Structures are given as C-alpha cells and as structure tokens.
Amino acid sequence: MASSPAGKVNVGIVGAGNISDIYLKNLSAMFDNINVVGIADLVVERAQDRAEKFGVGAFSVDELLAHPDVEIVLNLTIPAVHAEIAGKAIANGKSAYNEKPLATNREDGKALLAEASAQGVLVGSAPDTFLGGGLQSARKYLDDGLIGAPVAVSAQMLGHGMESWHPDPSFFFQPGAGPLFDVGVYYVQALASMIGPVARVASMARASFPERIVGNGPKLGEKIAVNTPTHIMSSLEFENGVIGALGASFDVWETTNSTLVIYGSEGTLRLPDPNTFGGPLQLLKGGETKWTDLPLVYGNTENSRGLGVWDMANAIQTGEAVRASGELGYHVLDIMTAVLDSAEQGRHVEVESTVDRPDLLPLA
Numbered sequence: 001m002a003s004s005p006a007g008k009v010n011v012g013i014v015g016a017g018n019i020s021d022i023y024l025k026n027l028s029a030m031f032d033n034i035n036v037v038g039i040a041d042l043v044v045e046r047a048q049d050r051a052e053k054f055g056v057g058a059f060s061v062d063e064l065l066a067h068p069d070v071e072i073v074l075n076l077t078i079p080a081v082h083a084e085i086a087g088k089a090i091a092n093g094k095s096a097y098n099e100k101p102l103a104t105n106r107e108d109g110k111a112l113l114a115e116a117s118a119q120g121v122l123v124g125s126a127p128d129t130f131l132g133g134g135l136q137s138a139r140k141y142l143d144d145g146l147i148g149a150p151v152a153v154s155a156q157m158l159g160h161g162m163e164s165w166h167p168d169p170s171f172f173f174q175p176g177a178g179p180l181f182d183v184g185v186y187y188v189q190a191l192a193s194m195i196g197p198v199a200r201v202a203s204m205a206r207a208s209f210p211e212r213i214v215g216n217g218p219k220l221g222e223k224i225a226v227n228t229p230t231h232i233m234s235s236l237e238f239e240n241g242v243i244g245a246l247g248a249s250f251d252v253w254e255t256t257n258s259t260l261v262i263y264g265s266e267g268t269l270r271l272p273d274p275n276t277f278g279g280p281l282q283l284l285k286g287g288e289t290k291w292t293d294l295p296l297v298y299g300n301t302e303n304s305r306g307l308g309v310w311d312m313a314n315a316i317q318t319g320e321a322v323r324a325s326g327e328l329g330y331h332v333l334d335i336m337t338a339v340l341d342s343a344e345q346g347r348h349v350e351v352e353s354t355v356d357r358p359d360l361l362p363l364a
C-alpha cells in the first residue's frame with residue numbers, strides 16, 4: 001500500500017528533459033492533491049539536476065517504476081518510448097499519464113488501455129490544454145448554445161517547422177512526429193473534446209521539401225532527411241455530422257500560427273491557440289460583421305501543464321472519470337493515424353475508435 005501525505009496522491013516522473021521543469025514547478029506549487037516523490041531519466045545527471053532544483057528524490061528508471069509509494073507515473077520521455085515506459089508502470093500496478101502522443105501507433109496505444117483495465121489502474125494522456133481557461137470557456141459557451149448547433153470546424157496549424165531555432169530538430173521530421181503528431185495533436189484533441197468523436201477522414205499529404213538544414217546550435221548547417229509528411233490537409237467528419245478542415249504544415253511561411261474556429265448555426269467562435277491555456281476567445285454573431293471578445297469563465301489561463309495529472313489524482317481520490325484519459329488520447333491517435341493512412345491510400349478512412357466527450361470541469 002502506497003504511503004502518501006494526507007489528501008495527496010504520490011507522483012513519480014520519468015523523463016527529465018525540456019518539459020519537465022514546468023511540470024515540476026506546477027505540480028508542486030499549483031495543485032494541492034499531488035506530492036512529487038521523485039524523478040528518473042536514462043541520463044542520470046539530468047534526473048539529479050532536476051531533483052536538486054525542485055527538492056524531490058532522484059531514482060534510476062527501474063527504481064522509480066517500482067517505487068512502492070508511487071501511485072501515478074508521469075511519463076515525460078520521448079514519444080518513441082511512451083508505450084514502453086507506461087507499460088512497465090502499469091505492470092507494476094501504477095496509473096500512467098503520458099505526454100503526447102499516448103503512443104506512436106494504434107497497437108501500442110490499444111495495448112496500454114487493455115493492460116490498465118486488466119490491472120485496475122488509470123491511463124491518461126496529454127495534451128491537457130483543453131482543461132485550461134480558454135478552451136473550457138469555449139466549450140461552456142458552445143454547450144450553452146451561444147453559436148447554436150455546430151456545423152463546421154477549421155483547424156489550421158501552419159508554419160515552417162522547427163529547424164531554424166531548435167538545436168536538435170531531426171526528430172520533428174521523422175515518423176511519429178511531423179506537424180500533425182507533434183503540434184496538430186493539440187487541435188485534434190481540442191476538437192474531439194468539444195465537438196465529439198470523429199467518424200471518418202479524407203486527406204492529402206506530402207513532404208514539399210525532401211531535406212531541411214539545421215539553422216541553430218551545434219549542428220548548424222547539418223542536413224536532415226525528411227521521412228514523414230510535412231504538409232497535410234484533411235477533411236474530418238464527426239459522428240454528430242459536423243464536417244471540418246484540418247491543416248498541419250511545416251512547409252509554409254505563416255506567422256499567425258494558429259486558427260481554430262467552430263462555425264455554428266447562429267454564429268462563429270474563434271478559439272485560442274490550443275497549445276496554450278488562456279485566451280483570446282472571440283464571437284461573431286450571425287448577421288453581424290464585428291468580432292467581440294468573450295470573457296473567460298474558467299481559471300487556469302497561465303501555463304498550467306499538469307492539469308491532466310491533477311485531474312487523474314482527483315479521479316483516484318473520488319472515483320470520477322479522468323478527463324485527459326487514455327481513451328481520449330487513443331481516439332486522437334487513431335484520428336491522426338487515419339489522416340496519414342487516408343493520404344497514403346487515397347481514400348476515405350473510417351476511424352474505428354470512439355470516445356465520450358470528457359465532462360467540463362466544475363465552474364468553481
């Protein structure tokens with residue numbers, strides 16, 4: 001039996017890279033139901049560095065995954081090992097929460113859900129930005145009927161990719177990443193959480209440039225071979241009949257970087273960048289020409305990474321359903337895989353999985 005401080009759920013972290021800082025900062029300072037036991041990484045010094053900085057324990061990966069006090073393993077490793085690390089955590093009787101994507105392919109994602117169910121533990125997956133004040137407020141306005149019945153969506157994540165600034169950008173151009181799995185995932189998940197599950201997709205995709213040149217850091221000037229589509233345009237048909245457009249590109253010059261719009265029978269909602277937690281959120285009422293800013297009615301509008309872990313800890317304590325759940329993460333993975341399959345096969349592809357929309361957070 002795990003021993004945790006009163007009212008708290010013990011979390012152990014695997015992966016002490018880039019994103020671990022904000023998680024460690026938020027989990028300790030922002031959420032009163034979480035106690036961070038410690039952190040582990042393949043690169044031992046990285047775990048030790050983070051452990052010292054945030055006053056938590058440093059462990060080997062195997063020690064952390066088997067630690068008797070750890071109840072949730074927060075998996076901040078690279079996508080290629082998300083399934084492996086979460087699988088080991090689950091086999092040890094821990095709940096697992098993965099950074100995005102849940103896994104890099106359907107088989108691994110499905111296996112995680114089945115193993116968690118067999119073990120009686122929970123599985124969850126980022127992004128958790130849809131639990132932030134911007135997207136929760138948008139969902140509330142939508143559910144309250146502000147724009148009537150949803151008819152269409154447009155999600156466009158358009159830009160030129162990461163090679164100009166990232167010190168080691170090769171992985172962005174390999175299978176399992178690319179503009180859809182790396183960034184488009186925020187748009188797909190925001191839409192699935194607000195509009196509901198996607199039934200089928202039809203796409204076209206290509207890599208407009210066969211290689212990229214590293215523009216920054218120690219690898220400056222090195223060539224990267226592009227091995228995954230970097231320009232993807234897809235039509236999505238949701239189970240409720242909404243039809244929309246999804247674009248994800250690293251092949252165009254674009255500075256606004258995000259448009260996520262829901263068109264309803266009575267008006268249009270322009271949503272915030274789904275890779276953020278706040279606003280702006282804007283409304284265009286049917287028949288009018290001027291957009292108005294809508295007030296955000298939910299909190300957590302700053303960088304609140306960790307909200308999904310907080311929600312999972314809450315689910316462990318109360319028995320409520322997890323919002324950033326493995327089922328939602330799997331459906332998003334299934335949609336993204338179907339989008340690429342459709343482009344490759346030149347046909348509509350049905351999305352086999354389905355999922356219920358997660359509940360809105362309580363307004364208080």
Ligand SMILES: NC(=O)c1ccc[n+]([C@@H]2O[C@H](COP(=O)([O-])OP(=O)(O)OC[C@H]3O[C@@H](n4cnc5c(N)ncnc54)[C@H](O)[C@@H]3O)[C@@H](O)[C@H]2O)c1
Pocket residue numbers: 014015016017018019020040041042043046061076077078079081085099100101
């Ligand atoms: N960096 C960001 O801004 C950002 C934002 C949102 C989400 N994410 C997601 O967070 C995850 C991590 O991203 P990052 O930017 O921190 O990457 P990173 O490369 O900086 O860190 C990943 C860490 O995982 C460790 N690792 C790799 N394989 C391991 C294994 N088998 N066992 C234990 N540790 C292992 C690496 O040593 C490294 O320290 C990814 O899924 C990414 O998509 C990153």
